[in-house]
Amino acid sequence: MADTAFRPGYGVLTAPMTLRIERLLPGPIERVWAYLTESDKRGRWLATGEMELHVGGRVSLTWHNDTLTGHDEPRPEGHPCEHRLESTITRIEPPRLLVMGWGNAGDVTFTLEPWGDEVRLVIEHRNLPDRDTLLSVAGGWHAHLDILAAVSRGQAPGPFWSTWQRLRGEYDARLPR
Secondary structure, three states: OOOOOOOEOOOEEEEOOEEEEEEEEEOOHHHHHHHHHOHHHHOOOOOEOOEOOOOOOEEEEEEOHHHOOOOOOOOOOOOOOOEEEEEEEEEEEOOOEEEEEOOOOOEEEEEEEEEOOEEEEEEEEEOOOOHHHHHHHHHHHHHHHHHHHHHHOOOOOOOOHHHHHHHHHHHHHHOOO
8 A cells, every 4th residue: 555644844763773754845756856866966955976877886975064055054073074975776766766775874765756746755764773873864864855855946955064963953852762
């Protein structure tokens, strides 16, 4: 049976170390797919880098969260100005499904489905190694998806780092231990 509910806002745990978070974005589905798979579009909300769009394809992501939104704010201690991830696509069904490894922090599934004039994006991040990583990932996906929602609607996004720090604390209070 298809899941027809839409759960906007905060991510939820669907298993002990599995986060699920959703957003509605302006369609069509091919436009949202491009924000996931094309480096220049993905770099406006998450990370730049090449992505070979086939099973076994190489994924190279580079984050520059300091400059992501144009807000000048301090970076939290312990976070480098650049972060890189090399991975592999494990499943792909354009323009509806993309699954890839996420380094030592599990794997991520992006699912897209038409939702009226919009597109429902569901991100499921599985097999997170510990609570600290879970909280960082939850705050990160939430903040990055807020930026994607703003960018895809032609709006100016809010700051990244201060939003991420606030959300990380909120997820610590919201998610069961």
